[in-house]
Amino acid sequence: MFAxxxxxxxxGILVMLIISFIGFGIxxxxxxxxxxxxxxxxxxxxxxxxxxxLGLNDPFMVQYVRFLKNAVQGDLGRSFFFKKPVTExxxxxxxxxxxLVFCASLIVVGLSIPLGxxxxxxxxxxxxxxxxxxSIIGVSMPVFLTAILLIYIFSVELGWLPSFGRGETVTxxxxxxxxxLTKEGLRHLIMPSIALSSIMLPLFIRLIRSEMMEVLxxxxxxxxxxxxxxxxxxxxxxxxxxxxxxxxxxxxxxxxIMVAFTILTETVFxxxxxxxxxxxxxxxxxxxxxxxxxxxxxxxxxxxxTIVDIIYGLVNPVVRVTGRK
Amino acid sequence: xxxxxxxxxxxxxxxHFLRDPVACVSFMILLVLVVSSFAAPxxxxxxxxxxATIDIMDSELPPAWNAEGTAKFLLxxxxxxxxxxxxxxxxxxxxxxxxxxxxxxxAFLGIVIGLLSGYIKRLDTILMRIADVxxxxxxxxxxxxxGAIFQMMFGVANYEQIAAPLLILIIGLAEWPQYARTVRAxxxxxxxxxxxxxxxxxxxxxxxxxxxHILPNTLSPVxxxxxVQVANAIMSEAALSFxxxxxxxxxxxxxxxxxxxxxxxxxxxxxxxxxxGILLVLLILxxxxxxxxxxxxxxxxxxxx
Numbered sequence: 001m002f003a004x005x006x007x008x009x010x011x012g013i014l015v016m017l018i019i020s021f022i023g024f025g026i027x028x029x030x031x032x033x034x035x036x037x038x039x040x041x042x043x044x045x046x047x048x049x050x051x052x053x054l055g056l057n058d059p060f061m062v063q064y065v066r067f068l069k070n071a072v073q074g075d076l077g078r079s080f081f082f083k084k085p086v087t088e089x090x091x092x093x094x095x096x097x098x099x100l101v102f103c104a105s106l107i108v109v110g111l112s113i114p115l116g117x118x119x120x121x122x123x124x125x126x127x128x129x130x131x132x133x134x135s136i137i138g139v140s141m142p143v144f145l146t147a148i149l150l151i152y153i154f155s156v157e158l159g160w161l162p163s164f165g166r167g168e169t170v171t172x173x174x175x176x177x178x179x180x181l182t183k184e185g186l187r188h189l190i191m192p193s194i195a196l197s198s199i200m201l202p203l204f205i206r207l208i209r210s211e212m213m214e215v216l217x218x219x220x221x222x223x224x225x226x227x228x229x230x231x232x233x234x235x236x237x238x239x240x241x242x243x244x245x246x247x248x249x250x251x252x253x254x255x256x257i258m259v260a261f262t263i264l265t266e267t268v269f270x271x272x273x274x275x276x277x278x279x280x281x282x283x284x285x286x287x288x289x290x291x292x293x294x295x296x297x298x299x300x301x302x303x304x305x306t307i308v309d310i311i312y313g314l315v316n317p318v319v320r321v322t323g324r325k
Numbered sequence: 326x327x328x329x330x331x332x333x334x335x336x337x338x339x340x341h342f343l344r345d346p347v348a349c350v351s352f353m354i355l356l357v358l359v360v361s362s363f364a365a366p367x368x369x370x371x372x373x374x375x376x377a378t379i380d381i382m383d384s385e386l387p388p389a390w391n392a393e394g395t396a397k398f399l400l401x402x403x404x405x406x407x408x409x410x411x412x413x414x415x416x417x418x419x420x421x422x423x424x425x426x427x428x429x430x431x432a433f434l435g436i437v438i439g440l441l442s443g444y445i446k447r448l449d450t451i452l453m454r455i456a457d458v459x460x461x462x463x464x465x466x467x468x469x470x471x472g473a474i475f476q477m478m479f480g481v482a483n484y485e486q487i488a489a490p491l492l493i494l495i496i497g498l499a500e501w502p503q504y505a506r507t508v509r510a511x512x513x514x515x516x517x518x519x520x521x522x523x524x525x526x527x528x529x530x531x532x533x534x535x536x537x538h539i540l541p542n543t544l545s546p547v548x549x550x551x552x553v554q555v556a557n558a559i560m561s562e563a564a565l566s567f568x569x570x571x572x573x574x575x576x577x578x579x580x581x582x583x584x585x586x587x588x589x590x591x592x593x594x595x596x597x598x599x600x601x602g603i604l605l606v607l608l609i610l611x612x613x614x615x616x617x618x619x620x621x622x623x624x625x626x627x628x629x630x
Contacts, residue, residue, distance in 0.1 A: 015458050030477045136617070140610040142560050144567045145583060145602045152590050152599065163591075253461060260466035264564055268587075279568055282473040283481075290477075294470055298462075305461045 004313050012306040017068075019298040023291040024067045027077070028060065030287050076295065077288035081281070086292040090274060095176045096166060097273035100265065101258050103193035108200045109251075116208025117243075120216065121235055132209075135202035143261050147195035147268040154191060162188050164270040196265045200254055207250060212243045245315060252308035259297060341622055348618040351611040358608055362417040369411035374576065388596055401596045403582070404589060405574075412577060413601050417608065419578040423492050424559040428551060430497030431558075435504020436547065440535050442505065443512025453509065456502035468499035468561050472570035485573035492571055496561045500554065507550055511543040545623050552616030556609045563605055579605040 051057060058066075070076070076086045119128040155163035166188050169177040180186065215221060216239055224234045259275075266275035274293060281289040333339060342348055361368060388401040388409075400410040442452035459467055472495050476484045484491065515521065516539065524534050563580030565571040572578040574585055579601045586597025 011454075018458075026474055026477070136613060137606070137610060140556065140613050141606050142563050142567075142580075142609075144564065145606065148583065148587055148590065148598055148602065152595055156590055156593070156595075257463040257466075260463040260469070263466075263469060264567065267568060278473075282476060283569065285477060287477070290473060297466070301462055 001313065005310055008306050008309050008313075012302045015302050016299060019302075020068060020071060020295055021064065023295050023298075024064050026294075027067075027287050027291045028063065030285075071295070076292035079281075079286055079289040081284050081286045081289070086289050089277070089289060090292060090296055092177075093272060093274045093277045095178065096271060097259070097262050097266070097275060099178065099180060099189070100192055100196060100262060100271065100273060103189055104196035104200070104258060107193060107197040108204055111197075112201055112204035112208055116205045117212060117235070117240065119205065119209045120212035123213065131205060135205050138198055138202035141198065142264075143195060143199045144264045144268050146198045147191070147265055150191045150195055151268070161191055163191070166272060192265050192269045192271055195268070196258060196261055199261050200258060203254065204247075204251065208243060208247055211246050212239060215239045215242045218242075249308055249312045252311070253305060259300060338622070342618075345618060347614055351614040351618075354607065355611045355615065358417065358604075358611070359421060362414050362421055365411070365414040365418050369408075369414045371408035371411040373407040373412040373415055387594070388600075400600055403597045404585060404594075409596065409600060412582060413579070413604055416577050416579045416582050416601065417604060419489065419572060419576065420559050420562060420580070420605070420608070423489060423496070423562045423578065424555045426490075426493035427496035427500070427558040427562070428554045430493060431501045431554060432504055432547065432551065434497065434501040436508050436540070436543075438501065439505040439508025439543075440512055440540060443509040443516065444531070444535050444539070449509075452505070456505050459499075460502045460506075464500045464503075464557070465561060465564060468495050468565060469568065469570065471495045471498055472565050472568075476570055485575075488572050488576075492562055492565060495565070496558050499561070500557065503550060503554065504547065507546045508543050511546055512539055515539050515542050549616075549620045549623050552612060552619050556612040556616065559605075559609055559612075579608075 056063070074087055078084065079086045079089050082089050115131050119131045122128050151163045154161045162184075166177075166185060169182070169185055171177055178185070180189070221234060221239055224238050229238070262271075262273060263275035263278060265271065266273045267279055270276065274297070278290065278293040280286075281293065342352075366372075400408075400413070403409055403412060438452055438456075442449040472492075475491055475495065479487070479491075521534060521538060524538050529538075562571060562578060563583070566578050566580030567584045569584070572581045574581060577585065582601040583598050583605070586594070586599075586601070589595075589597050590599075
């Protein structure tokens with residue numbers, strides 16, 4: 001197990017190195033650190049001086065190593081637009097995104113488990129067919145369109161919910177701007193989190209249903225029926241337990257992937273999080289900010305995947321053994 | 326000719342197809358959508374690419390069944406005064422072309438990489454690691470990143486000019502791992518079979534064995550994922566266009582039409598966004614339904630996951 005863990009972590013570090021290399025490549029070719037520091041109004045001579053001072057005329061690899069050294073110490077450069085270190089900008093925007101992902105995950109987990117189990121236990125009933133039919137429509141619906149429809153129905157036509165922004169936020173722990181603690185903040189959270197969860201919910205329902213149906217066919221469940229155990233116990237205790245394993249592993253990765261969809265949801269709802277910040281940085285050609293978003297999100301993915309893999313290795317020894325060969 | 330037709334008519338495939346109403350209806354709808362989008366220059370009532378026929382005074386007219394609508398514009402007009410029905414048909418054509426093109430590129434990359442990594446052990450680890458990493462990042466994310474990088478490389482104006490081939494490239498580069506994994510898995514299974522050994526004993530070259538012997542036997546799972554991949558590619562294109570990394574407003578795809586109309590739903594002009602949205606969902610939905618059917622028909626085992 002120890003060897004497996006070390007191997008997975010080493011792989012994660014390797015992936016991070018590759019991401020940082022690509023990120024640095026972009027920055028090196030398209031970014032202009034002089035502009036990030038002093039803006040546009042500087043004479044060419046001064047520019048050349050600053051370039052020399054910053055070491056921008058050094059060979060590529062030398063600069064890359066310097067970039068890595070700074071990155072490890074938490075310095076990813078300065079944002080041209082915000083006139084601040086990018087890590088500060090990202091840290092200020094991250095709570096919004098994380099709260100959104102958190103609420104959406106709650107919706108996904110809370111709804112997909114009962115619906116998936118129901119659809120697996122009674123595959124022929126009308127309600128199950130409705131669930132499955134709804135889930136294929138859900139899969140076919142782009143997340144930004146769901147968001148737009150929600151806005152049209154609940155903000156424009158009915159006027160019940162606010163259509164953009166985070167509403168009132170409260171600062172907790174000194175740095176975390178939370179929308180979870182005020183009534184307005186929660187009202188603003190409803191539609192974005194529903195929109196964000198709409199992409200994962202159908203996938204989870206289908207996954208839980210197919211896993212559960214497979215488990216229900218297995219020998220030990222048949223044995224449980226033969227023993228005359230009550231249906232409820234067979235379903236919720238015997239079968240459901242073994243459904244959870246694949247769901248947790250696939251689910252962990254999928255919840256990480258939700259970060260990708262925040263880009264779309266945040267753009268629709270003008271949610272002041274990392275996703276909309278990324279798209280804005282692209283349109284403003286704010287290279288440093290864009291690259292550091294890629295690096296930060298890359299790090300989130302790598303960490304989530306590594307943890308999920310290690311947990312999977314812990315609970316399912318087969319993975320560990322095949323991984324070793 | 327007649328015998329081929331009879332063979333097709335009496336085949337298992339058609340028999341099962343005709344007995345499944347969902348598949349039949351989806352296929353009909355898809356056929357209507359594809360034909361009408363490719364016939365857009367003929368059947369569309371207006372030409373959205375010709376600025377001479379567009380009058381800005383006609384902008385934001387509601388659909389014809391509405392009191393303020395006119396019969397001239399059946400589904401109303403968009404913010405620039407273009408007939409929405411015609412623009413949607415042209416837009417759907419762009420979406421479908423990009424979807425098919427991107428899938429062709431994905432399939433090509435994926436098949437080549439999948440074959441190589443299934444057949445040559447030394448390449449396997451590295452290629453599949455790359456595929457794993459890319460998959461764990463979600464294809465959307467990769468597509469958005471590549472799109473952003475391309476936009477920075479080319480500048481916004483140039484990017485818009487060559488947006489269609491670029492989008493094919495972006496989505497193709499982002500989604501090949503799906504194919505590579507599928508092909509690799511079946512190559513690994515096929516490699517152990519006797520006909521491959523026989524071919525090797527005869528002394529055929531590795532390349533010939535790969536292309537002429539193994540590849541044809543791996544194609545059925547490739548077909549299975551292709552349908553769903555087209556739907557995914559169309560969705561990715563719409564998402565990229567929505568973020569401003571896709572088709573420009575002068576040549577809108579369904580995704581960019583939705584974006585353009587988004588600002589106007591607050592002033593009550595819902596049709597500019599909602600109608601292309603419905604069309605997009607319908608298109609993706611029927612492709613997905615057909616994909617599900619093909620998957621069940623060709624390989625019941627693949628149903629899971």
